[in-house]
Amino acid sequence: MPFESLYPRVTATRRMQSMNGSWDFQFDPESKGVAEGWTKGLPNPTDMPVPASFADVFTDKYSREYTGDFWYVTTLFVPGEWKDGSVDIRFDSATHAATVYVNGTEVAHHEGGFLPFVAHINDAVKWNDYNIVAVKLNNELSWQTLPVGETYRLPDGTLVSAPYFDFYNYSGLQRNVNLLYTPNERIEDLDVVHHIDGSDAHVDYTVATSGDHDVEVVVLDEDGVEVALANGKQGTLDIKDVHLWNLRAAYLYKFVVRIKDGDTVIDEYFDEIGIRTVEVKDCKILVNGREVYLKGFGRHEDSNVHGRGFDAVMNKRDYEDMKWIGANSFRTSHYPYAEEQLYEADRDGFFVIDEAPTVGMFKSTMNFLGASGAVGNDKPKTFFEEESVQTETLAIHRRTLEEMVARDKRHASVCAWSLLNEPDTTNEAAVPYFESIFDLVAEIDTQKRPKTYASIMMSPAGVDKTHHVADFLMLNRYHGWYVNGGYAISKGTIEMKAELEKWHELEPTKPIMFSEYGADTMAGIHKLPSVMWSEEYQVEVMKMWAEIFDSYDWIVGEQPWNLNDFQTTEGIMRVDGNKKGLFTRDRQPKMAAFFLKDRWTAIPDYKA
Ligand code: GCB
Numbered sequence: 001m002p003f004e005s006l007y008p009r010v011t012a013t014r015r016m017q018s019m020n021g022s023w024d025f026q027f028d029p030e031s032k033g034v035a036e037g038w039t040k041g042l043p044n045p046t047d048m049p050v051p052a053s054f055a056d057v058f059t060d061k062y063s064r065e066y067t068g069d070f071w072y073v074t075t076l077f078v079p080g081e082w083k084d085g086s087v088d089i090r091f092d093s094a095t096h097a098a099t100v101y102v103n104g105t106e107v108a109h110h111e112g113g114f115l116p117f118v119a120h121i122n123d124a125v126k127w128n129d130y131n132i133v134a135v136k137l138n139n140e141l142s143w144q145t146l147p148v149g150e151t152y153r154l155p156d157g158t159l160v161s162a163p164y165f166d167f168y169n170y171s172g173l174q175r176n177v178n179l180l181y182t183p184n185e186r187i188e189d190l191d192v193v194h195h196i197d198g199s200d201a202h203v204d205y206t207v208a209t210s211g212d213h214d215v216e217v218v219v220l221d222e223d224g225v226e227v228a229l230a231n232g233k234q235g236t237l238d239i240k241d242v243h244l245w246n247l248r249a250a251y252l253y254k255f256v257v258r259i260k261d262g263d264t265v266i267d268e269y270f271d272e273i274g275i276r277t278v279e280v281k282d283c284k285i286l287v288n289g290r291e292v293y294l295k296g297f298g299r300h301e302d303s304n305v306h307g308r309g310f311d312a313v314m315n316k317r318d319y320e321d322m323k324w325i326g327a328n329s330f331r332t333s334h335y336p337y338a339e340e341q342l343y344e345a346d347r348d349g350f351f352v353i354d355e356a357p358t359v360g361m362f363k364s365t366m367n368f369l370g371a372s373g374a375v376g377n378d379k380p381k382t383f384f385e386e387e388s389v390q391t392e393t394l395a396i397h398r399r400t401l402e403e404m405v406a407r408d409k410r411h412a413s414v415c416a417w418s419l420l421n422e423p424d425t426t427n428e429a430a431v432p433y434f435e436s437i438f439d440l441v442a443e444i445d446t447q448k449r450p451k452t453y454a455s456i457m458m459s460p461a462g463v464d465k466t467h468h469v470a471d472f473l474m475l476n477r478y479h480g481w482y483v484n485g486g487y488a489i490s491k492g493t494i495e496m497k498a499e500l501e502k503w504h505e506l507e508p509t510k511p512i513m514f515s516e517y518g519a520d521t522m523a524g525i526h527k528l529p530s531v532m533w534s535e536e537y538q539v540e541v542m543k544m545w546a547e548i549f550d551s552y553d554w555i556v557g558e559q560p561w562n563l564n565d566f567q568t569t570e571g572i573m574r575v576d577g578n579k580k581g582l583f584t585r586d587r588q589p590k591m592a593a594f595f596l597k598d599r600w601t602a603i604p605d606y607k608a
Pocket of ligand 1: 167422
């Protein structure tokens, strides 16, 4: 699906009309919408803003917790002058599955709630006229959805989702929706691979188009001065005295691609691209050949009332908070974030570990099944021993990775891939599955970025069967919270160091970073001496981990959980959500944020 991988833009040849705004909305608990003609209008709609999650705009619990089919409908005027080109609706995401209809005709179906897709609508539209666009969504969870979970019925028949993951199952049209016009002969993809050669760079590029005309690629620097030019769908751009993209010191070139017929421009597309290399070597992560130390966070796209709805204001604040505290990186836990977030990371020089929506692949009380009290934990087999996981889920996972790499491959900020969060790696059955997805990404990512997964505490060194596939190790560990909490915190240090030394013995050349650690902390609870949940205790937990990180030079980064407090399914382990944020849900710092600011602003982004 190359075309949807291009972030939509207006250029000399492309047009775009936002479809954000107020749509008609209705739940369809009996899944009767198609049979009853809802594709042409909803019988009893309420209005719903796009983009947003639907859950938190409602005041009743049935609506917030709603699981099943639901519909969004809007009226769309399609300009007649666009008839000579391709007209498509691009959904930046639709969570988790969507079928799109135009004037009652099905035009697209997509599964997976965190990556874009397009509906090609030329054959279904009335030109220069009003059209009805209807989207039937579904937010049920299963072992074949990413993220993974279950859906069950209450005695009265109400469907309930039981996430195997610790964040609220927000859904809906949560990102931008745009109507696009592109010429029929169009640019469909652009791929770049960077090589640094002294003070110069060579960029190998490949352009995919839907036709045979010549392609030209021009590179402009930040002052708009042309610095390189090449012709052909494939080639190399030579950039003299290159300004490299570096951590917290970004530089972006504008790559302009044109399909030309003599002097006539048939199609034009551009992207802002940073030039840098990333590799893992001798226990180090190197950006442009220089050793980095990662300071940052696991995050969520989550805010009050908007839920997971795209929120440019909150995103901006998150970047300002991360800059204030001295961070240089984050992980898109636990799903690919909106493309606007990656463009911001490109501009601000953040090292992003881009994570697939592959979370919940562990059957135990810690996968938040227990926390939500929803379903039993009596499964005899481990996750990867289930046949449907090795066949259907694997196929879906592979397709999702293809979509994610296609969308995110040009971003300088995307420096590594996380292919799973906390999977069950305790059993050999995980091995062929992991090899399949890691080999796939090695093949399709032409920049050959490092690949990894976030390891769960129940699968420590010696138990984990899959670490051989990872280029660097990422550990999620909760000493000081789920184990060895409170007064026993010093025991956590001893146990963690013992595990780390075992990891280093097993993988003596692989760098290790911490992708999660932390403590739930209710902002405003102060206690002397500290108790768990107090702000003082979160500071102690951060200090305990800092001492561990500073003990080994093969530890290459620290990303506490989480940047902000965030919403989860209700349950006895969560007080209106997960409170491990260093900032509150409204983006104000807790005490421990000041400790991290002091620590991180004293640690340089590059070791040398
Ligand atoms: C984890 C998960 C994360 C949870 C976190 C927690 O290991 O990866 O999604 O929110 O622990 O707070 O328990």
